[in-house]
Amino acid sequence: MxxxxxxxxxxxxxxxxxxxxxxxxxxxxxxxxxxxxxxxxxxxxxxxxxxxxxxxxxxxxxxxxxxxxxxxxxxxxxxxxxFPGITRSLNRLGMAVNCLKFIEAAHLGEDDSRAAFYLILKALQILDSDVFVPAAFPLLFRTRITVEYGYYPDILNCSLCGKKVKADSGSNFIFILREGRICCGDCFPAASSTGIRLGASSLLGLESIISGLPGSWVDESVYKKLDKKTMQVMDRFVQYHLGLVWEAGHFRQV
Ligand SMILES: [Zn+2]
The missing domain is CATH 2.40.50.140 (Nucleic acid-binding proteins)
Incomplete structure (x- = not known):
């Protein structure tokens, strides 16, 4: 060189x-x-x-x-x-460092760095401000980065029959992590074990997270849709596609 x-x-x-x-x-x-x-x-x-x-x-x-x-x-x-608002608060600092460590571990090379750069910058600006930030903020960040790296899941329609996810559709959808798509309960083969059942409301909340910028995650109406199971789905989604787990203060490749 x-x-x-x-x-x-x-x-x-x-x-x-x-x-x-x-x-x-x-x-x-x-x-x-x-x-x-x-x-x-x-x-x-x-x-x-x-x-x-x-x-x-x-x-x-x-x-x-x-x-x-x-x-x-x-x-x-x-x-x-x-970002003095981050360094003043141990809680916010912990979240910010978690996001930075994830970027360092997940970083896929020069081509992807522009999107990652502006996402982390937006995330730091939110953490630096006085607005309410959900405890799951780093998880939302990891999910959003995974999507940015090319794993945008299609979670608004059943991938087989096309049935739309609507707010009143109930909990009859299965998120297939490997393929990044969903099936309605009628189409999902009973034998498969790779799917996780999620409610329509959770899927709509998840779609808001992956299509929006960090600024939209602090909207309680979005955040409230994400129950514990949706958090688990996000965690497994990141782990499945980027192969990273958080362990003893570091991200480890699995
Ligand atoms: Zn279907």
Missing amino acids: PREEFTEEVIILKIGQLREIDCWVRFLTPSRGILTAFAFGGYRSKRRFPGCLDILNQVLFKVVSNPTGKYLYLQEGTLLQR
Whole structure:
């Protein structure tokens, strides 16, 4: 790889100390995926990195590589946005870190990073604000990212007979995780064990989550439709398609 130089807005995912004043920074970019770069003197230089080097910060970084293109270095940074409302609350910070860790574990490469970048940015803005945020917010985020990565399920019509899911349709639908579709109870083969039965109201709530931005998840009328079983479906949906489970503070590939 030849030497390169670029400027890009990023969200900082992780920072690690190298020596007393040096550090490395891992960040998500909209067009280059997740990168790691060294910031020599980063902990001392208030002129080159004023207020920049903290996780969650949205920063404009000027990045250069070494002559062979193998390593990246941060030349300077401009703070674009920080999220004090998140860092003030342990609960919100836990949710934000969970979302960041998921992005890091699930990230599928450069092509997908623009959508992931703007979703995490929207999620951080919501967590930073004063609005009510459901405890399941990180799960909703994981589900939405899975959908963004190409696994949009068709959950508004029976995939075999076309029967529409309506608010008064009751609980006679089965979500088939593997295929990302639903069947009505009449069409679903009784022998199959890969389906999970869900009510119409849950399916409509789930559709609002996967078709909307994080800002719509704090609407209680949407959130109330998601019962415990719907949460389990979301968890299994993410696990099935991206192969990730949350374990001891990290996402593990299964
Ligand atoms: Zn049907």
